[in-house]
Amino acid sequence: MVNHEVLRKLPSIDTLLRTDLLTKLIGEHGKTVVIGAARAELDKIRRQILQTGAMSNQGLVLHVDDISQNIANQIRVRLRPTLQPIINATGVIIHTNLGRALLSRRAKIAMHEAASAYSNLEYDLEAGRRGSRYIHAESLLCQLTGAESAVVVNNNAAALVLCLSTLAKGHEVLISRSQLVEIGGGFRIPEIMHQSGAKLVEVGSTNRTYLHDYETHLNPSISTLILRVHHSNFKIIGFTHEPGIAELAALGKKHGIIVMDDLGSGTLLDTTPFGLAHEPTIQESIHAGVDIVTASGDKLLGGPQAGLIMGQKAIIAKLRKHPLIRAFRVDKITLAALQATLLAYLENKAITEVPVWQMIALDIETINLRARYWQKQCSQIGLHAEVVDAYSTVGGGSLPGQQLPTKALAIETNSPDTFTKNLRLNTPPVIACIENNCVMLDPRTVLAEQDDDLLRAVRKIEHPY
Incomplete structure (x- = not known):
């Protein structure tokens, strides 16, 4: 049986709000926040009384000052951001779980400037009319990779979906069985391809795929794209074979088929001088004759989360006209950080400036x-x-x-x-x-x-x- 005298001993909200501690917190955080926390604390105490059938105040916090301190603690927890530096x-x-690449000082300054003032995000200063947000990274990406054109979306998965939806919807996409990977978070290449409307055609085997496997399955009337997905997050070793990206590019040109290279981690620097295995660079794929290359911005590039798409000008133009481009577009903060990161590469300062x-x-x-x-x-x-x-x-x-x-x-x-x-x-x-x-x-x-x-x-x- 509950002793109602115990419940009646609880202070009112008004009594609590008049304490020095909560009066101060109202000035700092506003009355709504403090009242909400006070009600939650009183409700918690009432539940404790009802659940235990308390006949006395033994073990209960009933003093006004003690309750006020608990409310203050609760407010601190409520107002603490869940996203914390670690x-x-x-x-x-x-x-990946800790935020991937740290940004350079130059990138952080650029982000702060973009967030603190109006900018020419989509305004052509010379012409005095609306411009394109994509110019802020395109020129730098082209200079660094040798691509004819480029566009940036919000991550590499979005880049893949955009390319497949634009270039291969309703048509066949050829890909080696060894590259039907899961890219993280449970997202798998076959599922992404299905969502884009492209038709998956598996070629070769898990461990060995040859150029003739692609050629055998090519049907110029319904095959529009050959996709190479780089093994950026796993290795297949032993009795293995895959054609090189230059071979696939040549095969695509022979049959008039687009060749796309999804590099995933995407680096602009050679990794071998640091005692690491060679990681294919973006510029290597472009120079090999690939029509379109996709990569992440926040992995080995060391920039913000972004999906980088580089390649032939005509293909990039098609991507920019697809309705998904708006759903996948990047904001000014991302573009500012990406541009600053790319400038470090252009000036040969990546190793000294980019934290990765x-x-x-x-x-x-x-x-x-x-x-x-x-x-x-x-x-x-x-x-x-x-x-x-x-x-x-x-x-x-x-x-x-x-x-x-x-x-x-x-x-x-x-x-x-x-x-x-x-x-x-x-x-x-x-x-x-x-x-x-x-x-x-x-x-x-x-x-x-x-x-x-x-x-x-x-x-x-x-x-x-």
């Missing part, structure tokens, strides 16, 4: 020095940690199986799971890995200016007070 200590450079390439190019001695510094700081609080040999990865569906030698801090603890959870719940959150029952922190993906925050998070776990 410290990535995993060693995965392009971490800064991390890939980071030398082992610099990484070792930072790891040693972290170790020294940990030893001062009695935490046992060692600097060990480890491997970073590029990530983001790029260069599967490729690793970069690194030095990591291995922290010994009785409960690595609890330790990493506490790191995640820190402000800012720190994301680490567990290996050989140790918590692993890789300096390669931790920005230098984040060192103090990372070490503060570690100290807080060992010495919370």
